Amino acid sequence: MVHRLRPVGLDFVDTAPVRLVFAREISASPKAVFHALNDDVPGWAEWFAAVTHARAIDGGAGRDIRLRGGGRFRETVIAAKEAEVYAYRVDVTNAPGARALAEEWRLVPAGTGTRVQWTFGADGTALFRFALRTARAGLGRAFRDAVVSLDRRLQG
Template identity: 30%
Template sequence: MRGSASIGPVHECRKIGLEFFETAPFRLEASVEVDATPGRVFDIFEDADAWTVWVPPIKHVEWTSPKPFGVGTTRTVTMSGGLLAEEEFIAWERGRRMAFYFRRASQKNLLAFGEDYQVTDLGGGRSRVTWRVAMEVGGVNRLLMPVTGPLVRVGLRWMLGRLRRYIQRTGAP
């Protein structure tokens, strides 16, 4: 696993299903409209290097499954702050939806974590991207969530703005 030796040990996270995005103890959601077709949005989602541009906490993405991507696809993501995550996709409908959960992570207080990206075709070469984050954390982080939650929500909106600008710079459809 790339980078795991320098980051430290990884810990198992609880497997989740799509219902977790409705029932998790901590849930966030943000949306943005972009000048791109759903297919173009997914081209960006499938580009490992693009993630490091529009999601600055991400330092490296490595797809560990071959294309075509689908349910069961895996990737490893290295993030700032020393977080390494092994992800498995639990939903993949190209042009519509992709969702993953952390199978393993280098921060043991992440008991369960997932992200869900839904893309809605608005017509005319435009789409709405909705990003949902759901998690269950342990330890002191559980107590901090009411305070940090609003900051994370602002961060999601900021990163979706970066996605919109990335799409504008790199062109559509």
């Protein structure tokens, strides 16, 4: 079942009932990481193992994302500041129990590389919030593996 979520802004990632924050330093520059996030949306399927399909929609103002296991998301980009931040909210999903979702990728220079911080903000039913908190370790591994893969891709 596909359903529409509550539209949220960038501030939601700081105030969401469930906030999962992960960070890792990589050798790629903030500008290169931002380009991969913002300008090469189809490339997400090459470096983020959970993503099976990604495409920009609405002239780059949105994204259509499919995940392993059947998750589907139609998103709106809510922040895109080169070499600093890339964020989006989910407008429509088939994830049961979700009411609002937003993700922020914060890019901070770290020596010659980048400290990438991914914040996942969510609201939903009690069961949905519990499931996300339970999935924290797995999401952390997925993030770590994704940014390591992205780093290799950008260095290659």
